[in-house]
Amino acid sequence: MPHPALDHNVLIDGFLEMMSAERAASDNTLLAYRRDLDDLVARLKSSRTDAIAASTGHLEGVLSSWAQDGLAASTAARKLSAVKQFYLYLQTDGLRDDNPAHMLRGPSQGRSLPKVLSEEDVDKLFDAMKGDETVKGLRLRAMMEILYAGGLRVSELVSLKKAAVLRRDDCLMIKGKGGRERLVPLTETARYAIDAWLHVRDQTLPDNPSTAAKAALFPSRGKLGHVSRERFAQLLKGLAIAAGLPPSKISPHVLRHAFATHLLANGADLRSVQMLLGHADISTTQIYTHVLDARLTALVQDHHPLAQKDKNKS
Structure with missing residues (x-):
């Protein structure tokens, strides 16, 4: 009762x-x-x-x-x-003597692989922004470059402070989940896109900007003071259409997955990707091991002496 x-x-x-x-x-x-x-x-x-x-x-x-x-x-x-x-x-807290949930087991979950964009698809997204020198175009270019260069979560991207990009070491200091901080290096193209955006950023400030808007890298007239996650997702869908890609295939988190997958496919190790993504536990990053498995298989097939003998026989 x-x-x-x-x-x-x-x-x-x-x-x-x-x-x-x-x-x-x-x-x-x-x-x-x-x-x-x-x-x-x-x-x-x-x-x-x-x-x-x-x-x-x-x-x-x-x-x-x-x-x-x-x-x-x-x-x-x-x-x-x-x-x-x-x-x-x-x-x-002593409100119960026991824990009735201790032995509960949930439904088994299949190990689903993250949705990933190919490098060609990512190129199409960036190509779709070429030539757009409007304020909104420069803002989107900067946001996309940071997102793909650093693998940020969308909440980390939109809440970036202007001060975060004024460092001289071409890195961003990101405060992620649980207040954990990590250093994310920027590519040269990302740095260039940020500089171009900073030249026009103040044009997007409201007439009487809030303290949050003044501090934001991507300010907004909304109550948050910065571009919202939902607004960026909308902009990304529009970019996907301009690039000739299905909007349903594109999201900020899919780009984060693309960042990790493309790094691993091009030789990065799992521990480095873990640090860049801000995962507290390596087990979270291990959803990408299928990429490493494919790379190692190709490595053996291309370079192992026995594989080379098999190729010569054929």
């Missing part, structure tokens, strides 16, 4: 405050956890129980209802992660 004095909002608020303070969870992560836990509470309520009284069986029922709703395995896994962390928090 439900706990008579339970306020789920208070519990969830406390959990999210902990995730923000101790785990440096991003705003997007916190919003996702809020939705997932609100969903959990609603489903437990339909089973006439609540978060404090719920048993492992109750939680298994929630997992089953997600499956019946046709949730993708990746979405169900994310929800389960939120549930597990929430119950660990309740146990740690």
Whole structure:
């Protein structure tokens, strides 16, 4: 039965405050956890129980209802992660003596490879921007050069400060997930595109710019003070159309994948790519090992003495 004095909002608020303070969870992560836990509470309520009284069986029922709703395995896994962390928090804070989510297992997830653009497709995107010397054209060129040169997350790109590109060592200092900082080197073409943009940047400032807009590398009149992720995604779709590529094939994250894949295909090692992407764990970067596997296979086929003898025989 439900706990008579339970306020789920208070519990969830406390959990999210902990995730923000101790785990440096991003705003997007916190919003996702809020939705997932609100969903959990609603489903437990339909089973006439609540978060404090719920048993492992109750939680298994929630997992089953997600499956019946046709949730993708990746979405169900994310929800389960939120549930597990929430119950660990309740146990740690003494609100429960046990953790009913401890033994829960989510649906198996296939190891899907990231969507990747070919180097030819990336060339088409950049070719589509040639000759556009308008303010918006120079801004898009700078954003694209930074994104592809450094493999940034779109949130990292749009929130860049003007001060970040005024360094003399041709590098960007990026503050990524969890507040982790990393140094990202810039290509010569990226540096040139940034310089061209800086000459016209002030033309995009509103009449009475906010402090955020003054500091932003890509200022905007919106409340964020900088170009939003959604706006950049729209610009990218338009660029894809101009380049003759399907808009559905292009997104900021696909370009991040392209950055990593093309580096590996051209000889970079996995650890270096991990550092450039800002992955906390090498296991996250290992989704790209298919590229290394293909490169190593080609290396053996092209250079191994036995492979050379086989070619000579044929």
